[in-house]
Amino acid sequence: xxxxxxxxxxxxxxxxxxxxxxxxxxxxxxxxxxxxxxxxxxxxxxxxxxxxxxxxxxxxxxxxxxxxxxxxxxxxxxxxxxxxxxxxxxxxxxxxxxxxxxxxxxxxxxxxxxxxxxxxxxxxxxxxxxxxxxxxxxxxxxxxxxxxxxxxxxxxxxxxxxxxxxxxxxxxxxxxxxxxxxxxxxxxxxxxxxxxxxxxxxxxxxxxxxxxxxxxxxxxxxxxxxxxxxxxxxxxxxxxxxxxxxxxxxxxxxxxxxxxxxxxxxxxxxxxxxxxxxxxxxxxxxxxxxxxxxxxxxxxxxxxxxxxxxxxxxxxxxxxxxxxxxxxxxxxxxxxxxxxxxxxxxxxxxxxxxxxxxxxxxxxxxxxxxxxxxxxxxxxxxxxxxxxxxxxxxxxxxxxxxxxxxxxxxxxxxxxxxxxxxxxxxxxxxxxxxxxxxxxxxxxxxxxxxxxxxxxxxxxxxxxxxxxxxxxxxxxxxxxxxxxxxxxxxxxxxxxxxxxxxxxxxxx
Amino acid sequence: xxxxxxxxxxxxxxxxxxxxxxxxxxxxxxxxxxxxxxxxxxxxxxxxxxxxxxxxxxxxxxxxxxxxxxxxxxxxxxxxxxxxxxxxxxxxxxxxxxxxxxxxxxxxxxxxxxxxxxxxxxxxxxxxxxxxxxxxxxxxxxxxxxxxx
Numbered sequence: 001x002x003x004x005x006x007x008x009x010x011x012x013x014x015x016x017x018x019x020x021x022x023x024x025x026x027x028x029x030x031x032x033x034x035x036x037x038x039x040x041x042x043x044x045x046x047x048x049x050x051x052x053x054x055x056x057x058x059x060x061x062x063x064x065x066x067x068x069x070x071x072x073x074x075x076x077x078x079x080x081x082x083x084x085x086x087x088x089x090x091x092x093x094x095x096x097x098x099x100x101x102x103x104x105x106x107x108x109x110x111x112x113x114x115x116x117x118x119x120x121x122x123x124x125x126x127x128x129x130x131x132x133x134x135x136x137x138x139x140x141x142x143x144x145x146x147x148x149x150x151x152x153x154x155x156x157x158x159x160x161x162x163x164x165x166x167x168x169x170x171x172x173x174x175x176x177x178x179x180x181x182x183x184x185x186x187x188x189x190x191x192x193x194x195x196x197x198x199x200x201x202x203x204x205x206x207x208x209x210x211x212x213x214x215x216x217x218x219x220x221x222x223x224x225x226x227x228x229x230x231x232x233x234x235x236x237x238x239x240x241x242x243x244x245x246x247x248x249x250x251x252x253x254x255x256x257x258x259x260x261x262x263x264x265x266x267x268x269x270x271x272x273x274x275x276x277x278x279x280x281x282x283x284x285x286x287x288x289x290x291x292x293x294x295x296x297x298x299x300x301x302x303x304x305x306x307x308x309x310x311x312x313x314x315x316x317x318x319x320x321x322x323x324x325x326x327x328x329x330x331x332x333x334x335x336x337x338x339x340x341x342x343x344x345x346x347x348x349x350x351x352x353x354x355x356x357x358x359x360x361x362x363x364x365x366x367x368x369x370x371x372x373x374x375x376x377x378x379x380x381x382x383x384x385x386x387x388x389x390x391x392x393x394x395x396x397x398x399x400x401x402x403x404x405x406x407x408x409x410x411x412x413x414x415x416x417x418x419x420x421x422x423x424x425x426x427x428x429x430x431x432x433x434x435x436x437x438x439x440x441x442x443x444x445x446x447x448x449x450x451x452x453x454x455x456x457x458x459x460x461x462x463x464x465x466x467x468x469x470x471x472x473x474x475x476x477x478x479x480x481x482x483x484x485x486x487x488x489x490x491x492x493x494x495x496x497x498x499x500x501x502x503x504x505x506x507x508x
Numbered sequence: 509x510x511x512x513x514x515x516x517x518x519x520x521x522x523x524x525x526x527x528x529x530x531x532x533x534x535x536x537x538x539x540x541x542x543x544x545x546x547x548x549x550x551x552x553x554x555x556x557x558x559x560x561x562x563x564x565x566x567x568x569x570x571x572x573x574x575x576x577x578x579x580x581x582x583x584x585x586x587x588x589x590x591x592x593x594x595x596x597x598x599x600x601x602x603x604x605x606x607x608x609x610x611x612x613x614x615x616x617x618x619x620x621x622x623x624x625x626x627x628x629x630x631x632x633x634x635x636x637x638x639x640x641x642x643x644x645x646x647x648x649x650x651x652x653x654x655x656x657x
Contacts, residue, residue, distance in 0.1 A: 056647055167516065169565050173523040176558040180530050180551060187537075187547040194547055195533055222589065225619060226582035394620045395631055401589065401616045402609060402635050405596045410649050418597030422590045429586065433578050434519040452550045464543030 005131055012361030016369055021064055024057065025366045028065035029374050032072020037080050037385045041220065041400060042090070043073040044442070047336045048212035049403050051343075052410040059344040060359050064366045066340055070333050071316045071367065074276060075119060075374045078309050079385055082111045086389070091276035091312040094284040098297060098304030110246040111305050112382065114254050116375045117246075118310035122262040123371035126317025129266055130324070130364050134353065137325040141350035146457035147468050151478035153451050156328055158482045159271060160440045163278050168489055170436050178441035181206060182448020189456065201416035208339045209411050211445055212332070214424025215431070215438040217404045221397045222429045246302070254306035257287050261307035265314025270321050275331045276312035283311035317367060324360060325350055328447070332439040335446040513573025520566025523558050530555030588619035604654035605644065609636050 015021060035046040047066055054062035077092035082099035095115065102111040144152070161171040184195040185205030196202040246254070261283040268279040287307045288297050297304050322330050327349035329335040338348045346352060346359070353360045408417050431438050462468035470476045511517045530551050540546025592615035599608030613632040617623065643649045 052643075052649070053647060167565075169561060169568075170516070170519055170523075173519075173558055173561050173565065176554050176561070177523070177526055180526070180554050180558070183551050183554075189545075190538070190547045192537055192547045194537060194551065195530075218589065218593075222582060222585050225585040226579075394617070394622055397620070398613050398616045398631065399635055401592060402613060402639055405593060405609075405612055406639060406643055406649075409597070409600060409651075410643070413650070415597035415601065418593050422593050425593075426586060426590070429581075430522070433515075433581070434522065435515050435576075436519055452545075455550065456545045459542050459545060462543075464541060466542070 004135070008135075008357065008361045009131060009365065011357060012363075012365035015060060015358045015362030016064070016365035021061055021362065021366060022369070024061045024065040025068050025370045026373060028068020029072040029075075029370045029377065032069035033076035033079075033374065033378065033381075033385070034072075034388070035069070036073035036076020036078075036092075037388055038076075038396065042216060043070055044212050044332045044336060044439070045217040045220065045400075045404075046073060047333055047340075048209050049217065049400075049407045051209055051336070051340055052407050054340065055343070055410070059341065059346055059356070060362050062340060062344055063337065063359065063363055064370075066337055067320070067363060067367060068370045070337070071123070071313065071370060072374060074312050074316055075116070075378055076385070078115045078119070078312075079112065079378060079382060080389060082115065082305070083108060083382070083386060084389060091280050091315075092308075093277075094280050094308040095305055097284075098299075098301050101298060101300035102302070102305065105300050107300065110250055110302065112379060114246050114250065114302055114306050115309040116378055118254065118258040118261065118306045119313040120371050120375045121258050122265060122310040122314035123317055124368060125262050126266060126269070126314045127364055127368040127371075129270075129318055130321050130367075131361075133270075133321050134325050134360070134364075137321065138350040138353045141326045144350075144474070145472070146454040146461065147472050147475040148478070150451060150454040150458055151469055151475040151482075152326065152328060153447050153454070155478045155482045155485075156330065157440070157444055157447065158485055160331070160443055162485050162489060163268075163271075163275070164437045164440055166435055166437050170434075171440050174431075174436055174438065174441045175444040178444025179448040179451065181211065181441070182445045183452070188449075188453070199416060201412075201414050204412075205449075206420060206445075207408075207411050207417060208336060208442065208446060210408055210417050210420045211424050211442055212336060213404045213408050214421045215428035215442065216332075217400065218421060218425025219428025219432060219438070221400060222425065223432055224393065224397065250302050254302050257283075257303035257307040258310045260286060260290075261310030262314045264307075265311035265316075266318045268311075269315030269318030269330075271330070275319065276315040279311040279315040280308035283307040313371075320363070320367070323348075324352065324363075327352075329443060332442045335443050339446060511570060511573075513569040513576045514578050515576045516569035516573065517566055518578065520562045520564070520569060523562025523565060525562075527555045527557070527559030527562055530558065585619040589616055592616040592619075600651055602655065604656075605651040606636055606640065606653050607655070609639055 016025070031050060032046065035041055035043070047069055050069060051066070054065055057065065074091060078095045078099070080086045081092040081095040082103055085096050085100040099111045099115065102108065157175050161168050161175060164171045184202055186193055186203050193203060264283045264286060265276070265279040268275065268282065284304060284307055287303045288294050291297065291301070291303065319330050319334055322328055323334040323338060327338065329338050341348050346356065405418060408421050411417060428438055458468055459466070469479060534548045534551040534555060537548030537551070538546035539548045539552065592612045595615065596608045596612040599611060610632055613635050614628060617628045617631065640653070644651065644653065
């Protein structure tokens with residue numbers, strides 16, 4: 001067993017350190033950091049936008065690069081959170097509080113360093129966890145039949161609703177809407193066109209690139225154009241960053257926080273529906289609870305940087321566990337990565353590990369290498385990122401629009417895809433106005449066809465008897481877990497906690 | 509009767525609408541039976557679930573809420589960004605990649621509050637050069653550059 005892991009990791013590293021894959025990894029983390037630094041464009045839109053760049057690559061290179069973009073955004077996001085009090089994306093919102101406070105008292109260097117060290121530690125633990133947990137989980141998953149898969153997907157979607165921001169009922173509606181959007185196209189069983197309104201361009205279904213760009217790219221820009229006047233007057237620290245290395249006292253204080261943050265992130269990352277944002281918030285809350293003197297938080301407590309930064313990175317890495325072994329993405333970004341695999345002709349699922357060991361282990365090894373690159377890259381390039389932040393938004397958004405348009409068009413060379421992006425963009429803008437969370441929709445959209453197929457198969461085997469979902473033990477366990485999640489939401493005290501947490505995160 | 513939460517009220521109505529639309533469209537597809545699901549089975553049930561949940565959301569918004577209101581829509585950016593995309597989608601095949609990009613960049617830039625002709629033209633040139641470099645020469649996307657080629 002252990003020697004298996006070692007030989008597997010050896011295969012992984014030999015795949016990952018090939019010069020071309022190292023290069024893809026480097027490009028991935030570099031572009032990811034860049035996008036993490038720029039506000040107003042998150043990881044989902046980033047991965048979707050850069051997808052066309054990977055069309056000509058082989059599957060290993062493509063997935064290495066796209067994953068690099070994903071975890072790179074976390075790093076970039078924290079850099080701006082610390083230096084300019086501007087979270088590059090939602091998972092680094094909490095880092096602002098103590099990170100920026102540290103920067104203001106002249107300790108930007110240690111803050112950046114501890115964020116990088118914590119993230120690297122968490123990334124290493126995450127990589128080991130993926131290597132350890134992946135194979136046994138895939139083994140179990142290979143035994144899953146249609147009922148188990150269906151119940152698992154129900155659980156994943158409900159978990160996404162429970163952990164999402166905002167009203168759970170509305171989020172469940174968004175999930176159902178996503179499942180419906182997934183129906184668009186030709187039904188594989190009957191060959192019938194459904195929800196295509198007679199458009200032949202929709203016969204193959206909607207592309208997830210179109211939906212991601214519309215909901216996360218187009219809609220975000222509309223929102224930004226309305227909310228912010230030009231952002232030339234950002235409060236950018238012009239002081240020189242001195243004394244990068246944290247002191248021994250810092251390290252001692254941060255060590256526990258890094259470990260706890262990593263554990264929390266690993267937990268939420270593995271959980272379907274969990275993700276970096278909720279991990280970071282929970283880790284920060286735990287540190288504040290545990291601290292002897294909670295009043296230090298918000299005034300530059302190093303634990304307040306170490307814990308959430310470790311947590312969000314651990315969550316990002318551990319998200320790969322369920323995504324790779326079960327073929328069930330746990331969030332919007334992972335759904336995109338799986339979509340990218342499908343474009344490469346690889347059906348996601350437990351068989352990937354046995355059929356394409358180079359891909360699976362190569363990705364794991366490259367994640368660790370990528371994390372190391374980020375530590376090395378991030379600190380010297382801080383100055384460049386700050387310069388980039390000074391680019392006014394009026395130059396930024398047309399560039400994003402141009403990249404988005406080319407990205408969408410290049411998937412199928414179809415003008416209809418562009419028009420559909422407008423549709424989803426305006427729809428996404430309406431969602432934002434109505435406080436409906438769009439991320440679960442895209443998760444449901446990717447799972448929709450799988451869900452219908454597994455429901456069909458399960459009911460076919462059982463001759464239409466729906467009790468099949470509760471008489472098979474594994475399937476029943478998933479459904480019981482789902483019921484518990486829902487029951488928790490109805491328990492008033494827990495619901496109040498969740499609402500407080502949501503309110504906290506919105507207040508920031 | 510007063511709506512206590514405008515956001516939820518309209519969100520609920522939107523979901524009811526989408527649910528009804530799904531059910532209505534699915535009437536064209538055979539339902540089949542549970543053991544042999546037809547193409548209409550899954551979407552009809554999804555539509556029904558959404559209709560019911562949407563109705564609950566809308567009804568609850570009448571009872572509870574803190575007077576949440578919907579902020580006004582930004583019509584100008586909405587129209588300009590859509591126009592830019594429309595032009596690009598139509599344009600790549602008809603007028604070529606470079607003119608389509610030019611249109612997209614200038615029109616979207618006009619969606620903002622500041623519009624300085626020189627600035628926008630400069631930015632557009634840089635964007636086009638970058639895009640042509642990366643996408644046409646770099647990863648060799650097969651788009652015609654101009655209408656004559």
